[in-house]
Amino acid sequence: MPVTTIAGRDIHVDDEGFLTVYDEWDDDLAKRLAAQIGVDLTEAHWKAIRFLREDYPSQGETATLRRVSVIGGIPTKDLFTLFPKKPAKKMAYIAGLPKPHGCV
Amino acid sequence: MTTQTAPAIVPNFDDDTATGRKLAIICSKGNLDMAYPGLILANAALGEGVETHLFFTFWGFDMITKSRMHDLKFTMLGNTATHMPQGLGGLPGMTAMATHMMKKQIADIGVPEVPEFLEQIVASGGHLWACRMSADMMHLTEDDLYEEVEGIISAADFIEKTDGAQLLFI
Numbered sequence: 001m002p003v004t005t006i007a008g009r010d011i012h013v014d015d016e017g018f019l020t021v022y023d024e025w026d027d028d029l030a031k032r033l034a035a036q037i038g039v040d041l042t043e044a045h046w047k048a049i050r051f052l053r054e055d056y057p058s059q060g061e062t063a064t065l066r067r068v069s070v071i072g073g074i075p076t077k078d079l080f081t082l083f084p085k086k087p088a089k090k091m092a093y094i095a096g097l098p099k100p101h102g103c104v
Numbered sequence: 105m106t107t108q109t110a111p112a113i114v115p116n117f118d119d120d121t122a123t124g125r126k127l128a129i130i131c132s133k134g135n136l137d138m139a140y141p142g143l144i145l146a147n148a149a150l151g152e153g154v155e156t157h158l159f160f161t162f163w164g165f166d167m168i169t170k171s172r173m174h175d176l177k178f179t180m181l182g183n184t185a186t187h188m189p190q191g192l193g194g195l196p197g198m199t200a201m202a203t204h205m206m207k208k209q210i211a212d213i214g215v216p217e218v219p220e221f222l223e224q225i226v227a228s229g230g231h232l233w234a235c236r237m238s239a240d241m242m243h244l245t246e247d248d249l250y251e252e253v254e255g256i257i258s259a260a261d262f263i264e265k266t267d268g269a270q271l272l273f274i
Contacts, residue, residue, distance in 0.1 A: 002113055006112055015113075018115060036114045037114065037115070037119075064214075066216070066224065067214065075227065076224055076228055077228075080227075080228060084153075085117065085152075086117050086118075086153050088151050089117065093115055102214070103147075104144060104147055104214065104216075
């Protein structure tokens with residue numbers, strides 16, 4: 001399992017760069033992760049990120065786009081605007097979670 | 105002074121890809137079970153940033169026809185994959201029961217019904233097109249179709265719109 005250095009900290013990631021240790025993440029790190037993929041975090045972004053973080057421990061997997069829109073209450077259209085092209089993966093990356101596995 | 109020594113491993117989201125990948129899906133079936141593959145693949149492609157167009161033709165027209173899209177059915181008849189005696193499928197009420205069971209199984213895994221799924225696909229940037237010949241055969245106009253259908257177009261128009269796309273016929 002690779003270890004990468006982000007914001008002066010050693011962070012465990014998978015081969016693609018997604019964080020693998022839930023507790024190594026914090027708000028500061030999220031800002032750095034977002035910057036690395038060209039996302040400028042606004043309050044709307046944070047709402048989605050926080051939903052993903054809060055949802056993960058109980059579900060044991062990263063919420064899919066559908067779950068973020070239906071349970072998290074953020075319209076699908078907005079997610080595509082906030083995290084262009086690949087919203088599910090980008091959100092998961094910034095939230096320090098694995099890629100979602102669900103099909104829908 | 106920065107302590108960043110090792111290069112950060114950052115996922116490649118292909119944001120800088122100049123020419124986008126395109127997917128064209130032709131939905132030709134009106135059974136509940138055969139409506140889903142196209143919808144699921146379209147949804148997945150859109151989530152990966154792939155420009156996606158769906159063309160509804162022949163029986164697939166039911167998926168976008170207002171009066172029918174809420175009421176697609178699943179039947180055991182002619183479907184050996186249910187591993188049930190084929191005679192059972194012909195009994196009165198069996199198609200309704202099989203449909204009910206399948207809808208429940210689909211809902212249980214958090215997958216929406218067909219109209220809501222189309223809504224999600226459109227919200228994700230997907231394009232819905234209706235087949236001109238099917239509309240003419242069934243005497244249907246845009247008023248009879250789901251509002252988000254962008255137009256009734258000919259097969260040639262669809263081929264033109266999806267120039268360079270990968271194509272799926274379902």
